[in-house]
Amino acid sequence: MDNTVGSLARKESKTKTKLSKRKFRNIKKNWVLYLFLLPAILTVFIFNYLPMYGVIIAFKDFSPIKGIMGSEWVGFTHFTRFMQSPNFLQIFSNTVKLSAYELLIGFPVPIILALMLNQVRRARVKKNIQLIIYAPHFISVVVIGGMIFMFLSPAGPLNALLTFFLDRPISFMSEPEYFRTIFVASGVWQAAGFSSIIYVAALSNSDPQLHDAAVIDGASLLQRIWHIDIQVLKPVMAVLFILAIGGIMAVGFEKAYLLQTDRNLPASEIIETYVYKRGLQAADWSFGAAIGLFLSVINLMLLVTANQIVKKLKGESLF
Numbered sequence: 001m002d003n004t005v006g007s008l009a010r011k012e013s014k015t016k017t018k019l020s021k022r023k024f025r026n027i028k029k030n031w032v033l034y035l036f037l038l039p040a041i042l043t044v045f046i047f048n049y050l051p052m053y054g055v056i057i058a059f060k061d062f063s064p065i066k067g068i069m070g071s072e073w074v075g076f077t078h079f080t081r082f083m084q085s086p087n088f089l090q091i092f093s094n095t096v097k098l099s100a101y102e103l104l105i106g107f108p109v110p111i112i113l114a115l116m117l118n119q120v121r122r123a124r125v126k127k128n129i130q131l132i133i134y135a136p137h138f139i140s141v142v143v144i145g146g147m148i149f150m151f152l153s154p155a156g157p158l159n160a161l162l163t164f165f166l167d168r169p170i171s172f173m174s175e176p177e178y179f180r181t182i183f184v185a186s187g188v189w190q191a192a193g194f195s196s197i198i199y200v201a202a203l204s205n206s207d208p209q210l211h212d213a214a215v216i217d218g219a220s221l222l223q224r225i226w227h228i229d230i231q232v233l234k235p236v237m238a239v240l241f242i243l244a245i246g247g248i249m250a251v252g253f254e255k256a257y258l259l260q261t262d263r264n265l266p267a268s269e270i271i272e273t274y275v276y277k278r279g280l281q282a283a284d285w286s287f288g289a290a291i292g293l294f295l296s297v298i299n300l301m302l303l304v305t306a307n308q309i310v311k312k313l314k315g316e317s318l319f
Helices: 002-029 031-035 037-059 077-084 088-106 108-118 123-138 141-152 157-162 176-195 197-203 208-216 221-246 253-258 271-281 285-314
Strands: none
Touching: 002 031, 031 037, 037 077, 037 285, 077 088, 077 285, 088 108, 088 176, 088 271, 108 123, 108 176, 108 197, 108 221, 123 176, 141 157, 141 176, 141 253, 176 197, 176 253, 197 221, 208 221, 221 285, 253 271, 271 285
16 A cells, blocks of 8 residues: 555656656747746736835825835724724725626626627628727727716706606706716726627637537527527636626726716715825825725635635636
8 A cells, every 4th residue: 555655656756847847848948938928027026016015005104204114103093094984884885886786787798799799690790890889998988978978968968858758857967876877887888899809709719510500400599599609608707707806896986086076976986086085185195005905905805705606616717
């Protein structure tokens, strides 16, 4: 028994040694290709890892004059201030609700678009449709915000149509109950088409012979989509779902801030806009850093949790 275990251990050790030697030979042979990775690695290190040093100001009473190391250490004081602030629950709730609505509505729409595009057989028609649905992605968020205000203003085209049925125009941008619908709907309109590209690319790997065989067997269009196309998309869907969960608390500062008005603040004030107002406008650097770190930790926890759940259920994961 001991001899068998010892021989297996030696074989495993030899296998690992062979693999490491093979990797080393591969790197030595293709060192020029690995050299091309160096600028990307340096960029990520400089702009993503070195700035992490600044996170320490979340635990200090930061003063630009004293610097990071000279500022007084206060521990979790700023985190406690944020969680005990009277508007914490409202801001946190607004962030979670907007994120959840965007995920529930925005995640399936690109998949549906890709499945619909996959059924278009004429290449010219398909390209024209793709051009139309991809175009909103390239419009600036500032322009999108201006379009929303113009279209939904009391004197805008939508209210001009509604006045035929209502006594007075609706002030959409001033009422908190309309903000989430406007935010999510405009986000889906802008991003869904471009987000469908990766699903369209995945569907291009679908074997046409499977569809031909399914047609011969009498399968309907919906059955072919469910049993063939959806199965092809499952690995991509799993990875993108994990990434979407990992960024669920990152709603998007730019559009939320641009669409804010004094009257819709009860629904539009989210963590990211609050960080901007307190951290930059009010120059409370440590408090803003603490809130940002709080948000990042939640996103990391959600990413790891979603990755483990999807890995157990589907066998697909990021790491």
